[in-house]
Amino acid sequence: MPGLFPIFLKLTARPCLVVGAGSIAEGKIVSMVEAEADVTVVATRASSRVQQLAADGAIRLHLRPYQTDDMQGIFLAVAGTDVPEVNRQVFADAQQRNTLINAVDDPPYCDYYFPSIVRRGDLQIAISTAGESPALAQQLRRDLNEQLPLDLGPWLMELGRLRREVLQMEPLGEPRKLLLHQLATREVCGAEACPSRQIARAHAREHYPDRNPAPGIEHG
Numbered sequence: 183m184p185g186l187f188p189i190f191l192k193l194t195a196r197p198c199l200v201v202g203a204g205s206i207a208e209g210k211i212v213s214m215v216e217a218e219a220d221v222t223v224v225a226t227r228a229s230s231r232v233q234q235l236a237a238d239g240a241i242r243l244h245l246r247p248y249q250t251d252d253m254q255g256i257f258l259a260v261a262g263t264d265v266p267e268v269n270r271q272v273f274a275d276a277q278q279r280n281t282l283i284n285a286v287d288d289p290p291y292c293d294y295y296f297p298s299i300v301r302r303g304d305l306q307i308a309i310s311t312a313g314e315s316p317a318l319a320q321q322l323r324r325d326l327n328e329q330l331p332l333d334l335g336p337w338l339m340e341l342g343r344l345r346r347e348v349l350q351m352e353p354l355g356e357p358r359k360l361l362l363h364q365l366a367t368r369e370v371c372g373a374e375a376c377p378s379r380q381i382a383r384a385h386a387r388e389h390y391p392d393r394n395p396a397p398g399i400e401h402g
């Protein structure tokens with residue numbers, strides 16, 4: 183089998199369709215809402231959480247059987263009903279329109295697979311076994327989750343702010359690259375005394391004495 187193409191997708195405002203609104207579809211709907219997708223759900227019945235999302239205006243919910251027209255203009259789709267024939271019809275309609283489709287527990291009818299995710303703020307680690315063992319993906323997720331510090335998210339946010347400052351101050355080149363690598367070394371740069379932070383701070387003082395620095399590179 184050819185290798186899977188791993189990407190992190192921006193879904194904001196993209197029309198997405200989930201067919202089915204049971205326990206399995208619900209998880210996919212929630213993750214699409216978190217990515218700010220424009221989510222339409224078509225299902226003959228919906229879990230209470232999905233109904234609540236609709237009541238909150240986070241999704242569009244149509245309580246009726248799926249019809250081919252529902253696929254019109256859809257960017258990304260999930261077929262998550264408990265009726266294989268329906269899921270396959272959704273798959274066929276998606277393929278015809280060049281829409282990417284996942285028919286949850288039917289790998290031949292998936293253009294893409296859902297990964298196991300470890301998350302700390304903007305840091306995401308996605309694990310895939312290409313369907314060979316979802317249980318292994320889940321176990322690795324738990325292992326990594328235990329190993330990764332809980333405050334990686336806020337730390338990454340601060341690192342991003344520092345990096346943007348450095349990109350503004352330092353011209354492209356080896357010194358800048360070195361500085362950014364040093365900043366990303368947590369053992370060194372988690373602390374206020376971090377040498378790279380001091381260097382960034384000195385640059386800020388020298389080049390932008392009148393500007394408000396990003397938090398973490400305060401002047402003086």
Ligand SMILES: C[C@@]1(CC(=O)O)c2cc3[nH]c(cc4nc(cc5[nH]c(cc(n2)[C@H]1CCC(=O)O)[C@@](C)(CC(=O)O)[C@@H]5CCC(=O)O)C(CC(=O)O)=C4CCC(=O)O)c(CCC(=O)O)c3CC(=O)O
Pocket residue numbers: 209284285286287288289292294295296297298299309310311312313314315316317318319320323
């Ligand atoms: C191909 C894929 C399609 C897709 O769903 O995208 C798929 C397919 C199937 N899953 C099955 C079973 C299980 N799936 C899980 C769990 C997860 N499954 C997920 C993804 C995927 N599952 C995609 C491939 C992912 C990859 O490996 O790269 C995760 C990662 C993400 C998510 O679902 O959002 C989520 C873990 C999230 C987390 O916890 O981190 C568990 C564990 C459990 O439930 O305890 C079991 C039971 C144990 C086992 O079977 O290993 C079956 C057999 C069903 C049956 O028995 O009939 C099929 C169908 C088949 O294999 O034919």
Ligand SMILES: NC(=O)C1=CN([C@@H]2O[C@H](COP(=O)(O)OP(=O)(O)OC[C@H]3O[C@@H](n4cnc5c(N)ncnc54)[C@H](O)[C@@H]3O)[C@@H](O)[C@H]2O)C=CC1
Pocket residue numbers: 201202203204205206207224225226227228229246247248262263264265266268286287
């Ligand atoms: N529940 C589980 O733990 C697992 C389930 N699966 C599979 O995932 C699929 C979905 O499972 P669940 O979410 O638990 O099922 P569920 O029974 O909770 O939900 C099924 C959903 O499909 C909808 N539906 C049925 N026919 C429809 C149609 N013609 N048009 C639109 N919607 C329609 C129903 O209204 C309902 O919202 C099943 O194929 C199941 O075998 C796979 C692995 C684990």
